[in-house]
Amino acid sequence: MPEPIMTAAEVGAYLDDVFPQVREGSTIIEAVGPMTATLRLPFMERNLRPGGTLSGPSMMALADYAMYAVILAHIGKVALAVTTNLNINFLRKPEPADIVAEARLLKLGRRLAVGEVTITQAGLDGPVAHVTSTYSIPPRN
């Protein structure tokens, strides 16, 4: 199984550099491992929705970001990898609290990377959301 070639801190520093708007000083890359990455989105007022829940788009954005992080960690600084598909199932109503994304690569090919992301929240009995996503990887030398 492929091992990561960047640390969580290196991935975070690179993303802050190329996507400053995305991190928004908020999302934390907690860990990277073989084919995996773990990210945390701290609770923010502006992701709150009526009924005291979190917005769906904030979860989609976190999942997309987690996929990008796990790919970067394994192939290095390829800013131009782009999402081609993302499929999300919303499973449980989240509480107004942090959410954690566990990204796992199912395939790291030459042209396409496919992975799944499970979004959880402390205290809930099962995931809040589940995502599968495909990234297109530009030709490398």
Next chain:
Amino acid sequence: MPEPIMTAAEVGAYLDDVFPQVREGSTIIEAVGPMTATLRLPFMERNLRPGGTLSGPSMMALADYAMYAVILAHIGKVALAVTTNLNINFLRKPEPADIVAEARLLKLGRRLAVGEVTITQAGLDGPVAHVTSTYSIPPRN
């Protein structure tokens, strides 16, 4: 075919009321029609990404919002309809400019509403992204 029971202006006013964070004073509900709704996301600096393109999450958020708008327009003020699934294919690199979402309901059932959203941009030869999405509708009396 079901006709809308709210106008574009009524849908917009209601969404401003219940989801003030979502509209962000920006997304415009341009029209509603039988099983359809058209929304416009004006260009905003913060949705820009390296390479002069728009962020994927801003398109996912617009599509989710467009689905919510078309459902509301047809079933009335049901704040608790929730997304259960969203699948997006990113097709072309968008320019730093407005994007338009055309939502169309494929099914408006008693428990589930399913639709597709095509995201386009003036001047591009084909859609920027295509979305299908399912909402769960709470029991009504």
Next chain:
Amino acid sequence: MPEPIMTAAEVGAYLDDVFPQVREGSTIIEAVGPMTATLRLPFMERNLRPGGTLSGPSMMALADYAMYAVILAHIGKVALAVTTNLNINFLRKPEPADIVAEARLLKLGRRLAVGEVTITQAGLDGPVAHVTSTYSIPPRN
């Protein structure tokens, strides 16, 4: 918009040749047009399910086949194009009768082709199923 370079009859003959098991002497390629193809799956006893409905897998297979046909019609005989993603929403209970698939390419790129397929049945008020799918296209010279 790209025009097809093969006729419906040519696509059908080629598919009979390379995928004899798929056609099973049954699926009919009714028409091809710019970015589109129309296929018909005649009713067969073995696709029947309890409650007098059609099997989901028979619809998934038809949609996959329709995507392959519309791609072939536009890029020519590339037997090695392969499905990378297929997402289907089942919308209405079909009757024990023929089903028709309308495939439409949303993007015909150098590496990826993305399309949607709408499955309908005469007499029903709305589609039976809706599919989006991505094919990976092998490098061509």
Next chain:
Amino acid sequence: MPEPIMTAAEVGAYLDDVFPQVREGSTIIEAVGPMTATLRLPFMERNLRPGGTLSGPSMMALADYAMYAVILAHIGKVALAVTTNLNINFLRKPEPADIVAEARLLKLGRRLAVGEVTITQAGLDGPVAHVTSTYSIPPRN
């Protein structure tokens, strides 16, 4: 975590009874466990495709069947549970050999059940395909 209320043998016998065409005397329900089910599709000539690989539709059908089996095992004989969504990513070219589907429920709600299915093949370094799927569950008393 919910425990199954039917054994693998009971699920298999019930499916043979209600969906005789589906089993085709072939798919084997190997095991059921808490929120999981394991099925095996023995290699069959007719699922072979040019290039010595297996047909995509045979994998989609197996995944759909595995989801149905894991739901049945946990809620009992509810013949009318129906697939509403299935999303499949094809990851690696399978060999002409048996394939195994591991279904796992992500959510077993009152109205919707959502799960993922990983399809593998002995000897391959990573899954052949990955599926997420939603079933609608009819009202129960």
